Amino acid sequence: MVSEKELQDKLEQTKMKLERCEELLRLRTRQLFFLMKVSQQIAHATSLKKQLKIIAQGIIDARLFRRAIISIFGRNWKRKNVGYAGIKSERIKEIKKNKPLPSEIWEKILTKNYQVSESYYIPHDDPLNEEIGGIAADTSEEEFDGWHPNDYLFVPLHSHTGRIIGIISVDDPFDGNKPTPHSDTLLLLELFAREAAELIERNQLLKKLCNQRAYLRKLINSSADIIVTTNERGRIRIFNPAAQEIFGYNLSEIRGRSVLNLYADPDQAHRVMKKMRKSHGHIKNEEVEIITKSGEKFPISLSASILYDEHHREIGTVGVSRDLRPIKELEQAKRLSTISKIAITLSHYTRTHLMAQVAVLYNLLIHTENIQDKKLKNHFYNGIHKSVQRAIQIGKIMETFQNPPENIEEEKYIEGLEMFALLMREDIILEDLEIVEIPPVNILVVDDEKDIREGVAQFLNSFLFEYDMEVDTAENGEDAIQKINSKHYDLVLTDLKMGEKSGLDVYKCAKDKHSDTEVIVMTAFHYLCEDTRHRLLGQQLRDLKRENVFIVDKPFDFIALLKRIAGLFRDRM
Known part of the structure; x- marks a missing residue:
């Protein structure tokens, strides 16, 4: 039988236990509500540094642990930011001087050997404790019940993907107990750590989102x-x-x-x-x-x-x-440039070919003088004369293609196609063939087109044979300069556009060598173009005109040229 006194003692003990439980429940409730308020402060913090300070101080003010350090890591455990609470300023300076724990130590800490619930506990007598180092404790072992001042407790902060973004390091628990999987202090701390990690990650994401929005807005506006x-x-x-x-x-x-x-x-x-x-x-x-x-x-x-x-x-x-307007305009300009280059190319080669044909025709014209039959002679003469005139007329049309006027008229060619309405110029009148005497002069004909070079030379030779003289020829500017340097020429008849050395170079060499040498320039170049080569030729043509050099357009009237030469050397007749 249980005595009344024993029963009374048991009741008293049960009452004391209930009171302690109620007191502990009230404490945990106060701690839980306090940590919830701290979470609100974390959510409203404007920077990561402030968040970490609030978290560390919240752990102290909730009377979970006396000291707390919270670290946020980047890649390879590189520490990005740290928050402290419950640690004296000189101790903080000491911590900052020390190098952060390397990844190798963290890999040792975060193993199952040291895991307690979701945290990691390193006892003071474990060899890893010495590798961690840390700061000296401000408390003695007698102040605790199971906890040692040199013990370590690490609580990871996990992102929503499970990656560790930081670590809360605490020591010196207020209840003095060593952490166990079911201890209230540890469970509260881990609950708070989960909430803090979520808030830190959310605020960082919001900050990134704000930065990205600002960047996107700037990108769109600029x-x-x-x-x-x-x-x-x-x-x-x-x-x-x-x-x-x-x-x-x-x-x-x-x-x-x-x-x-x-x-x-x-x-x-x-x-x-x-x-x-x-x-x-x-x-x-x-x-x-x-x-x-x-x-x-x-x-x-x-x-x-x-x-x-x-x-x-x-x-x-x-x-x-x-x-697309600038691109369309550029494409149109390119098309026009291409068409212009085609027109220039066709015009140039056509005029050059016409010049060669005119040279042949004029040489044939000279031979009509040997025809005895007057009717046949007139037939050939008129036919050749008309062919030369037509060739020069076509040459003038080609010149129009090279520099088309803005108001040029068009006419229908066939269904869907139009052409320029260009008429043969009837104002082109050729000189009649007559006996033109030229004095005995040394002439050099320069042209990179063989048919033109030889055709002009043959025509001029017809008027110099009685002096037993023959016109010299040069196939390009370099060849002409070599000949000018070795022989005195009274007249140089040169093309403008040739190889490395142009007609301008030949002109300068002839004048430098003998200032009394006359120079006549032949050219099929009469167009304006923006590419470098053609701009250079255009400048050369303008330079020659400033020097009052006589310039003839290919194809030209050979008889008019002959009279020009006779006029230049009239004093030698």
């Missing part, structure tokens, strides 16, 4: 391309400054209006959207025609995507466009 976004109903949301400049609308005018207002043909907008849906929500470099606020229409290159939510429902579109 872009030279047109950027337009719409909502799910096709209403304009973003309309960047480039779009405002090109379309002529300000943001307040166009925002909220249908994107159809930007298309010259609304049906084209529907076709673009249909094409995007068929192409997995994307189109690239689609040429569309848009219309500005002022009614101007022009093409743009559109690259666009449909925006979807997590359920793959369309929530809008984003389009990046580029004004």
Whole structure:
């Protein structure tokens, strides 16, 4: 039988236990609510450094542990930031001087050998404790019940993916107990650590998102391309400054209006959207025609995507466009440049070929003097004379191709094709063949076209044979300069456009060698062109004209040339 006194003692003991449990429950409740308030402070902190300070101090103020250090790590355990609480300033300076724990030590710490619940406990007498080092304790062993002042407790902070983003290091528990998987202090600390990790990661993500939004806004506003976004109903949301400049609308005018207002043909907008849906929500470099606020229409290159939510429902579109007018103008300029070069090339070679034919015709014309039959003689003479005239007329037309006037008329050629309405110039009258005497002069003919070179020389030889003299020839500028340097010529008849050495170089050499040498320049060059080679030739032609050099256009009237030569050397007759 249990005595009344024993029963009374047991009741008293049970009452004391209940009181202790109630007191502990009230303490844990106060700690839990306090940590919840601390979590709110963490959520509103404006920087990571402030967050870490609040977390560390919260652990102390909640009377879980007397000292706390929280570290945030980057890659390879590189410490990014640290928060301290319960540690004297001189101790903090000491910690900062020490090198952070290397990754090898962390790999040893975070093993199952030291794991307690979700944390890692390193006793003071474990060999790893000495490798960790740390700071000296400010308490004695007698102040604790199971905990040693040199023990370590590490609580990891995990991201939502499970990666460790930081570590809370605590020591000197207020309850003095060694951590166990079921200890209230450890469970509260781990609960707080999970909440703190989530808040730190969320705030970092929000900060990154804000930075990205600011960067994206800056990128959109500074872009030279047109950027337009719409909502799910096709209403304009973003309309960047480039779009405002090109379309002529300000943001307040166009925002909220249908994107159809930007298309010259609304049906084209529907076709673009249909094409995007068929192409997995994307189109690239689609040429569309848009219309500005002022009614101007022009093409743009559109690259666009449909925006979807997590359920793959369309929530809008984003389009990046580029004004195609500069590109179109450049393409047109290139086409015109190509056409111009074709015209110049055909004109140049045609005039050169005509010049060679004229040389042959004039040499034939000379031989008509030997025909005894007057009727036959006149027949050949008139035919050759007319052919020469036609060749020179065609040469003048080629000159028109090289420098076409702005008001040149066009006429229908065949269905779908037009041509320039150019008429043969009837004002071209050739000199009649007559006996032209030229004095005995040394002549050099320079041309890189063999038929022209030899044809002109043969024609001139016909008038010098009585002096037993023969015209010299040079096949290019270099050859001509060599001959000029070795022989005195009274007259140099040179082409302008040749190889390395041009007609201008030949002219300068002839004048430097003998200032009384006359120079006549032949050229099929009469066009304006922006490429370097042709600009150089044009400058050479202008330089020769400033020197009052006589310049004849290929093909030319040989008899007129002959009279020019006779006039130059009249004093020698």
